[in-house]
Amino acid sequence: NVYRQLLTRIYVKDGLIFWRAVEGLGFLAREIEKEQPGFAVNLVRRYFWMLNDESGGTAWNASEAIGSLLAHCPETCGHFNWMLSGLLVDESLSDGALWGLVQLAQTAPHLVNPLEERIRPVLEWEAPMARGLAALIYALMRKPASDFAFYREQGPKWRVPEELEEKLKKDQALIEIYQDGDFVHYAVQELWQMQPGALRSNF
Numbered sequence: 001n002v003y004r005q006l007l008t009r010i011y012v013k014d015g016l017i018f019w020r021a022v023e024g025l026g027f028l029a030r031e032i033e034k035e036q037p038g039f040a041v042n043l044v045r046r047y048f049w050m051l052n053d054e055s056g057g058t059a060w061n062a063s064e065a066i067g068s069l070l071a072h073c074p075e076t077c078g079h080f081n082w083m084l085s086g087l088l089v090d091e092s093l094s095d096g097a098l099w100g101l102v103q104l105a106q107t108a109p110h111l112v113n114p115l116e117e118r119i120r121p122v123l124e125w126e127a128p129m130a131r132g133l134a135a136l137i138y139a140l141m142r143k144p145a146s147d148f149a150f151y152r153e154q155g156p157k158w159r160v161p162e163e164l165e166e167k168l169k170k171d172q173a174l175i176e177i178y179q180d181g182d183f184v185h186y187a188v189q190e191l192w193q194m195q196p197g198a199l200r201s202n203f
Contacts, residue, residue, distance in 0.1 A: 011060050019178035026068030040073040044080050063093040067100010074108035081111040085118045098133035105140040116157050128173035135192040168192040
């Protein structure tokens with residue numbers, strides 16, 4: 001019953017209740033997965049299927065739900081990371097996908113690491129929300145080399161040209177994001193320069 005109610009709530013993006021339902025879906029899937037292996041994977045597949053034309057494209061807010069599922073169940077659902085980042089090409093899904101990647105960067109950064117080339121262009125998008133979420137992903141991924149030495153195997157990552165760096169440091173556009181059970185407000189420049197561990201985590 002709880003599962004069905006959460007699915008229903010996610011269809012309507014109505015503020016804080018919507019976001020808590022998204023978070024709750026990931027948490028519930030992780031718990032059910034302990035008793036029913038494959039539950040979370042099947043749910044992610046269902047959401048992706050609902051996005052295609054064959055299903056009628058009825059999966060409203062699917063990107064947020066998929067992001068929560070991956071972040072809460074990275075060991076079983078992490079291989080969908082590329083598919084989640086693929087949703088960035090759709091304006092109606094990109095903000096949710098970026099939010100999901102923010103969550104995944106906190107729980108399983110190694111799954112976000114290969115996606116830099118897909119996320120980097122978003123730093124120059126006109127939309128402040130997308131730009132801010134991409135900036136936050138970069139901040140979360142800029143860990144000390146000693147912590148993420150395996151990221152450096154193919155050279156430095158999560159760095160941008162100096163001109164873009166300066167632009168983001170001065171970006172005062174404000175956005176509202178859901179984190180740790182509530183809405184928080186940041187300027188893009190704050191998110192770009194945020195230190196690892198400074199962001200309150202849902203997990």
